[in-house]
Amino acid sequence: MNMFSIKSQSLCILSTCLMHLVTFGLPWFFFGCASSEMVRIPAADSTPPTVSMTIIIELATREPKPSKNILLDQNSTAPPVEYLRNIGDGISIVADGTDADGGIKNIEIISSIKTTYSLPNGEAADASPAVARGGNPSNAQVGESTSIQRITSYVYKMPDSRTLGLPAGSSRFQIHGKIYAEAKNFHGGSVRTPDFEFVFPVYD
Numbered sequence: 001m002n003m004f005s006i007k008s009q010s011l012c013i014l015s016t017c018l019m020h021l022v023t024f025g026l027p028w029f030f031f032g033c034a035s036s037e038m039v040r041i042p043a044a045d046s047t048p049p050t051v052s053m054t055i056i057i058e059l060a061t062r063e064p065k066p067s068k069n070i071l072l073d074q075n076s077t078a079p080p081v082e083y084l085r086n087i088g089d090g091i092s093i094v095a096d097g098t099d100a101d102g103g104i105k106n107i108e109i110i111s112s113i114k115t116t117y118s119l120p121n122g123e124a125a126d127a128s129p130a131v132a133r134g135g136n137p138s139n140a141q142v143g144e145s146t147s148i149q150r151i152t153s154y155v156y157k158m159p160d161s162r163t164l165g166l167p168a169g170s171s172r173f174q175i176h177g178k179i180y181a182e183a184k185n186f187h188g189g190s191v192r193t194p195d196f197e198f199v200f201p202v203y204d
Contacts, residue, residue: 010067014093038145039098041186045102050074051183053109053193060088060158070196072181078194083201084158085181091198093154097183098193103146105186108135109154120169127166144185154179175200 055070070079086089097107115127134154140146158175166173176199182192 020195035149035189039099039101039103039148040145040176041103041140041142042101043142045099045185045187045189047099047101048189048191049097049099049102049104049183051095051097051107051181051191051193053093053181053196055179055196056092056094057084058080058090058092059084060086060090063097072193074191074193074194076194079196082196082198084198085201087158089158089200091154091156091179093156093179093181093196095153095181095183095193096149096151097181098149099183099185099189100148102185102187102189103148104138104150106137106144107150107152107181107183108133109152109179109181111154113175113177113179115158115166115173115175117166117170117173119167119177125167125170139188146186150183152181159188 001143050073052071052073055072057068057070059067072079093109095107095109097104111132112129113132114129117125117127119125134152136150138146138150138153156177156179176197178195180193180195182190184190
């Protein structure tokens with residue numbers, strides 16, 4: 001079963017802010033804005049794009065707690081591992097890539113989620129890592145106009161054992177995830193953020 005929901009936002013009209021609703025038990029909103037500025041794709045572009053990734057962590061609890069925001073770019077150092085505690089805790093990520101003089105070909109969010117669990121005999125086993133990629137590519141060609149900025153977003157919610165598809169009789173699972181964003185321009189320039197890592201501790 002695919003646990004991922006990767007949602008790309010098309011930047012057809014960028015004069016207004018994009019709005020995305022995410023529900024982690026209680027609904028809330030975030031807004032992402034992008035420039036409407038376009039650029040003609042040059043025959044060559046020696047400068048790399050820039051990339052940023054905003055991680056919003058929402059806890060599935062009845063107690064009123066503010067969400068936690070983490071901002072990373074290509075110059076950031078990897079943040080500490082985040083430990084999530086409850087079924088339904090959620091992570092929402094918005095990534096954007098910008099290249100003012102050559103345009104953005106694609107902005108992608110790449111995630112790898114590994115589940116470790118206990119077999120009925122008590123031995124530990126690892127499920128194959130589930131890898132997901134979600135992007136917002138441009139199909140423009142050299143000489144054509146394209147946006148200088150593109151955005152994509154990602155939503156992940158902590159599952160329970162029933163939605164993980166674990167073998168019958170298995171128990172006590174742990175989830176370890178790594179997520180990063182990568183931006184590319186039309187001439188091979190590429191930058192990425194450091195990994196954002198999270199762990200969902202052992203649960204029966």
